Each structure stands twice: as structure tokens, then as C-alpha cells.
């Protein structure tokens with residue numbers, strides 16, 4: 001049990017350290033991972049959304065990344081219950097969410113989202129809009145009825161991201177996260193599996209990154225220089241967990257360097273298990289490699305606090321590699337700067353308070369039923 005006490009106090013001490021993300025100081029190292037909820041009828045986040053995020057901020061989450069929220073483009077999404085980041089009523093709702101999170105002592109960024117070729121049947125208000133993407137190809141390689149984006153489409157989407165980012169700053173958010181992960185629109189450009197373009201937006205990794213980099217530059221242009229711009233990306237895609245953008249650090253650098261040059265302040269490297277090495281010959285995970293290659297702060301994510309083993313390590317019944325000490329060691333080595341927590345924070349809104357307060361014995365084992373309530 002001495003292991004427990006020392007792990008608990010070490011976790012409290014290390015995770016409580018503030019961190020600067022461009023002009024924003026986040027009070028500790030715990031971030032809430034973006035998680036779609038579909039609790040915003042008409043795309044308007046209301047009291048339910050406010051209290052959902054404010055509860056986690058009050059319990060110590062340092063940085064909240066909201067669920068993905070659609071930018072103002074007719075093909076951006078497909079559900080009328082996913083919040084939108086455009087429109088008067090929708091933005092008024094979001095302003096109150098930011099205010100509630102700040103009142104609870106937290107910081108918050110919206111995750112700006114365009115789903116691209118993942119779009120199937122759409123709800124109002126844009127039920128008839130086509131699915132759009134780099135080449136009109138779905139993640140499974142089928143062509144279906146998707147549309148390859150024209151230069152006009154690209155310009156419209158770039159403008160929609162920039163407008164949403166400007167709105168985020170205007171209504172009181174602390175930064176923005178651009179959703180470039182998991183096989184959605186930006187990732188469809190980054191990934192050769194969905195990007196077969198023969199113009200300047202397709203071909204080698206640098207060309208495939210051009211669209212995302214133009215979005216970053218357009219966002220950077222309309223927000224203050226110290227307003228943090230976070231870029232989330234992943235190797236894996238929904239429907240294709242084994243897909244990879246980059247097989248080597250050199251290929252990864254070809255993608256990340258133009259994004260950093262365009263103005264990304266922070267990378268959020270999405271993995272499903274944070275402890276897995278990304279490339280042979282090094283223990284670094286994807287966030288670790290991202291920091292090494294770009295010099296930018298990074299956020300790691302993936303099964304933190306979920307695993308039964310992780311909890312057993314907390315309470316001193318053994319110390320498997322994915323226990324808290326592994327995470328703390330990596331943080332201490334500056335491999336990454338923040339730790340995003342997804343499902344464990346759905347399960348237990350008090351998760352951060354328990355970890356930061358050294359009350360590890362109060363953590364509840366994860367139960368997938370938490371996904372059904374999302375309260």
C-alpha cells in the first residue's frame with residue numbers, strides 16, 4: 001500500500017502543474033477529450049450541455065475540449081442534434097457554456113468539425129446536401145454518391161473554419177481545436193486511402209496536408225496571435241483502426257511541419273492506448289513523436305484511467321505498465337504536456353478531483369453503460 005500512497009501523491013503533484021498553451025495558462029494537466037453527445041436539438045447547446053461541461057470543470061478538469069461541433073457549411077454534418085458552431089441561437093448557447101465553465105474555474109475550446117465523406121443520410125436543415133471529400137471516396141474505398149471537392153468547395157470550407165474560430169474568440173472561448181482526426185474531412189485529405197487527387201491537394205504527404213494547413217493559416221489570420229490553435233490528428237480512422245498516415249517519423253514530420261508552420265500551437269495526437277510506442281526503436285508514443293518533431297506542446301490520449309489494470313495500479317494491487325506511474329513517467333520526461341481523458345470522465349464527472357486530490361481509492365471501474373447516459 002505504500003506504492004499506492006506514493007503513486008497517489010505523485011499523481012496529484014505532477015498532474016496539478018499548470019501549463020502554457022500559447023497565451024492560455026491551463027491550471028493543470030488534465031484535459032477532457034472531445035466526445036460527441038447529440039444532446040443539442042436544432043444544433044443549439046442548452047442548459048444540459050452547460051451543466052455537463054461545468055460539472056467537469058468544477059471538479060478540476062483543466063482544459064475542456066468540447067464534443068465535435070459543425071462549422072457553417074451545408075455538408076459539415078448529418079445530425080440535427082449535434083451542436084453547430086454557427087448561427088445566432090447556437091453561438092448564444094455556446095457563449096453561455098463558456099461562461100459556465102469559466103465560472104467553475106476551467107478553460108474550454110470548441111472542437112470544430114466537418115465530417116466530409118462520412119456523411120450519409122442528413123437531418124435538416126441540410127438534408128439534401130451531398131457528402132464531400134477530396135476524391136468523393138468513402139473510408140472503405142467505395143465511391144458511392146460523394147462529391148470530389150472543387151476549388152470553390154475548398155475555399156468555402158476554409159472560410160467556414162475561419163469564421164467559426166473567429167466566433168469562438170468573440171464569444172469567450174479560450175482557443176479552438178480543429179478536428180483533423182479519425183477519418184473525417186481534414187483527415188480524408190491527409191490520408192492517401194481517401195485522397196486520390198492529382199492537383200496541388202493530393203500526391204505526397206506535404207501536398208495532402210495543404211488543405212489542412214490552409215485552414216490553419218486562415219484560422220490564425222482571424223484570431224489573436226496569442227489565441228491557442230490546437231490540431232487533433234490520428235493514425236487510425238473510424239472503420240479502419242489499423243490505418244496509418246505515416247509509417248516512419250520522416251513521413252510524420254512531412255505532415256506535421258507544414259501544420260506547425262501554418263500556426264498550430266498545440267497538437268492533440270489521438271491514440272487508443274497512450275502507452276504504445278508509435279515507431280520501432282523508441283518508446284515514444286504518437287504525442288511524444290509529435291513533440292519531438294515539431295517542438296510544440298502536445299496532448300496525449302487513449303484509455304487513461306479506463307483499464308481495470310490502471311485502477312488496480314492506483315489502489316496498489318500491482319503496477320502494470322499502463323498504470324499511473326507509466327503516465328507520470330512520460331509526463332516527467334516531457335514526452336507530452338497534457339493528458340486527455342475521455343470515457344473515464346463520462347463515467348465519473350469527479351474523476352479529475354479524485355486524481356488531483358490523491359483520492360484514488362474512490363475511482364470507479366469503467367462501465368460502458370456510462371456511454372448511454374452521458375450526463
Ligand SMILES: Cc1cc2nc3c(=O)[nH]c(=O)nc-3n(C[C@H](O)[C@H](O)[C@H](O)COP(=O)(O)O)c2cc1C
Nearest residue numbers: 033034035036067068270301302303304341342343
Ligand atoms: C462517445 C464518444 C464520442 C466521441 N466523439 C469524439 C469527437 O466528437 N471528436 C473526437 O475527436 N473524438 C471523439 N471521440 C474520441 C475521444 O475523444 C477519445 O479520443 C477516445 O475516447 C479515447 O479516449 P478514452 O480512452 O479516454 O476514452 C469520442 C469517443 C467517445 C467514447
